[in-house]
Amino acid sequence: MNPVKKINPEKLKQIKLVLFDVDGTLLSDEGTIGEKSFTLIKELMKSDIKISLASGRLHSALVEIANSIGTSTPLISLDGALIKNGKGDIIVHKSALRKSIVNKSIELAEKYFVNIALCHSEAIYYTENNSLIPMILDKFGALYKEVESYNNFKDNTLEIVFAGDNRRTMEYLRDRLSFPFVFGTSVSFFRSHSHDNIYYLEIKKSGSTKADGLMRLLKHLRLKPEDAMVIGDWYNDIPMFETKAFKVAMANAVPELKRMADCVLTKTNNEDGISEILEALLNAKRKK
Incomplete structure (x- = not known):
């Protein structure tokens, strides 16, 4: 029935x-x-x-x-x-992320050679060093824009996305961007459904x-x-x-x-x- x-x-x-x-x-x-x-x-x-x-x-x-x-x-x-x-x-x-969290995320991504992108309401921004982002992110229908630097896009960031193939590194970044190291964030860590051996880490403000x-x-x-x-x-x-x-x-x-x-x-x-x-x-x- x-x-x-x-x-x-x-x-x-x-x-x-x-x-x-x-x-x-x-x-x-x-x-x-x-x-x-x-x-x-x-x-x-x-x-x-x-x-x-x-x-x-x-x-x-x-x-x-x-x-x-x-x-x-x-x-x-x-x-x-x-x-x-x-x-x-x-x-x-x-619910935009604090600029200090955006800065810390960019620093960690650069230090551990992990791809990072900043998600705003209208587009996902990435730099030349993160040029794999449009190919490995599972963000359907998104507009991707390459920018010279993240400096002008740190405000109004609604979500930060990390993408990488080293699970241990991604788990380490997850821990570094969670309580007690960082306050007021909501962190999601998961494996890609469409890209083999790619892991994602999404950072948003708590309550999102x-x-x-x-x-x-x-x-x-x-x-x-x-x-x-x-x-x-x-x-x-x-x-x-x-x-x-x-x-x-x-x-x-x-x-x-x-x-x-x-x-x-x-x-x-x-x-x-x-x-x-x-x-x-x-x-x-x-x-x-």
């Missing part, structure tokens, strides 16, 4: 915001939104459901998607470091998770966590699944996310899986 059919319609009637993860959820592996889901999203917005995105992508890599579906609701980018609408005239939250982004967006919209539906597939979606929002996991989601979900879809992102829950949501709204 389709698990979506088991959901209490009263739960769905309460939903006022649908928050999509992007890669592996809203988009297929080819970067497209399913035709059925696209139509359903449009119909849901006509029914006063707000639609937004929460992604590890840069803000600039979300704007085209937001424009295509016609949503004006602020978007959560870089896993919560920035919440801004597509036009850029509404900034709900911006998708869950933090969700709560700030809800406050801005004057909604409660129970008014939101979150849909995801990957580890960085776990914080959202720890909230009181209605949680939906894709068929292609990691096991941890499926265990936390209120509903697990039967189809993957390549099968327009989100259309299952969107159709159920629209039907529930129409039965009011």
Whole structure:
């Protein structure tokens, strides 16, 4: 039986915001939104459901998607470091790193010969010494810009990304940029999914998770966590699944996310899986 059919319609009637993860959820592996889901999203917005995105992508890599579906609701980018609408005239939250942390990160990268890039809302900046960055980073849809020096780009840095093939070195850098050596940072260390033997270290200001982004967006919209539906597939979606929002996991989601979900879809992102829950949501709204 389709698990979506088991959901209490009263739960769905309460939903006022649908928050999509992007890669592996809203988009297929080819970067497209399913035709059925696209139509359903449009119909849901006509029914006063707000639609937004929460992604590890840069803000600039979300704007085209937001424009295509016609949503004006602020978007959560870089896993919560920035919440801004597509036009850029509404900034709900911006969490830039302290300049001292940026300086220390650059010094460590140069000392240990590790690639480093500075992520801003519109582009990822790298220098000639870090020219491998565009080829080895998994930042979908990002604009990469080579600059002569990082000096003019240390302010407004939302995320610092290290990339290297020596796990021990990357783990050492992770420790040097975490408590107690550094205060106020959120550090993620993981292996690349698409590049063999490449490890990433991402540094953001504390309080920069998708869950933090969700709560700030809800406050801005004057909604409660129970008014939101979150849909995801990957580890960085776990914080959202720890909230009181209605949680939906894709068929292609990691096991941890499926265990936390209120509903697990039967189809993957390549099968327009989100259309299952969107159709159920629209039907529930129409039965009011």
